[in-house]
Amino acid sequence: MEWEKEAEDILDHIAVPPMMAQFVRMDAERRALQKGQSKVTAAHARATMKGYERTFGCEVTDVIRRMGRGEDVGLPDAFFEDDDGELFKIDLCPAKYGACTAEKREMMLAVLVPLREKLKQLNATSIVIEKARTPLMSHHVFRIAIIGCPNCCMSPYFNDFGIICQLRPTVKSEGCTQCQACVTSCSEGAITLQNGSPVIDYERCVLCGGCEKECKQEVIFTKEKGYKVVVGGTGSRHPRIAQTVAQWTDATGVTAILEKALTAYHEFPVEKKEIPFHEMVCRLGVDVLRLTGARKPGTAATTESAEKRNIFQ
Ligand code: SF4
Numbered sequence: 001m002e003w004e005k006e007a008e009d010i011l012d013h014i015a016v017p018p019m020m021a022q023f024v025r026m027d028a029e030r031r032a033l034q035k036g037q038s039k040v041t042a043a044h045a046r047a048t049m050k051g052y053e054r055t056f057g058c059e060v061t062d063v064i065r066r067m068g069r070g071e072d073v074g075l076p077d078a079f080f081e082d083d084d085g086e087l088f089k090i091d092l093c094p095a096k097y098g099a100c101t102a103e104k105r106e107m108m109l110a111v112l113v114p115l116r117e118k119l120k121q122l123n124a125t126s127i128v129i130e131k132a133r134t135p136l137m138s139h140h141v142f143r144i145a146i147i148g149c150p151n152c153c154m155s156p157y158f159n160d161f162g163i164i165c166q167l168r169p170t171v172k173s174e175g176c177t178q179c180q181a182c183v184t185s186c187s188e189g190a191i192t193l194q195n196g197s198p199v200i201d202y203e204r205c206v207l208c209g210g211c212e213k214e215c216k217q218e219v220i221f222t223k224e225k226g227y228k229v230v231v232g233g234t235g236s237r238h239p240r241i242a243q244t245v246a247q248w249t250d251a252t253g254v255t256a257i258l259e260k261a262l263t264a265y266h267e268f269p270v271e272k273k274e275i276p277f278h279e280m281v282c283r284l285g286v287d288v289l290r291l292t293g294a295r296k297p298g299t300a301a302t303t304e305s306a307e308k309r310n311i312f313q
């Protein structure tokens, strides 16, 4: 595919979250290809730029530009720590650059900080070293993904340990103007208007929290927040999707599951052949990693305990 110089220049200055940068040129080429053209023009490059601005919002692209200029953008430093010298890596979804809501970032931060502390306290790096039987390489790194909502813009299911923030919407009985914004915005079709008020079908709802921000009347709001924990995924030679260990827990529950998982790995018998973490999870099954007394969202106990500990504020 040929490229106009102006198209190259435009995309040299595009502001997207770094994990998306690899897709920018391909997106411009896609636009040319789909129009039957063999050269990427400035028009294709501008369309690519607009597409990403629409997807992430102008605020995010502005934040990324300001970060590029070295300005303080007011996002938590913890989001950008590299964990250099460690054999664990924590990735966060594009919300870390200001995409989506502050509420989701607060949830991500509330679990990120104790999780990083726990990884250091458990000496996760030493555990990985102890288990390795081949020269240390990137596939040895214990990978953790923290995702701001179940849209999963960056899949936690191919990581050793994945955490998905969940927001359960609730409705007030009064104040709905029947504008339909919530109904049309829910891609799961989980909201209907009945007798002038929204009704949420929790069998369909994936707990993304998207409807709350659509409702300007604040008829829909988030009362409960929790984390889903998935463990044992890998995208390596024998790909495996992480399995769910907890459907709904708090930050303390997440770190407790991490501790169980790393302790199990530490204690897992060493064999001549290397046993990666995901292989151990496959052999042991995830039941041994579950916490006792886990509750489902929407029960009085969950709400009460959450409010008592002030963890979902
Ligand atoms: S996963 Fe959710 S919170 Fe994260 S960037 Fe995607 S939509 Fe936003």
Ligand code: SF4
Pocket (backbone or CB within 6 Å): 167, 168, 169, 185, 186, 187, 188, 189, 190, 191, 200, 204, 205, 206, 207, 208, 209, 210, 211, 212
């Ligand atoms: S939280 Fe997400 S899936 Fe659930 S009703 Fe709202 S928009 Fe739909």
Ligand code: SF4
Pocket (backbone or CB within 6 Å): 175, 176, 177, 178, 179, 180, 181, 182, 183, 198, 214, 215, 216, 217, 218, 219, 220
């Ligand atoms: S967005 Fe809010 S006001 Fe509009 S229909 Fe839904 S609940 Fe009613």
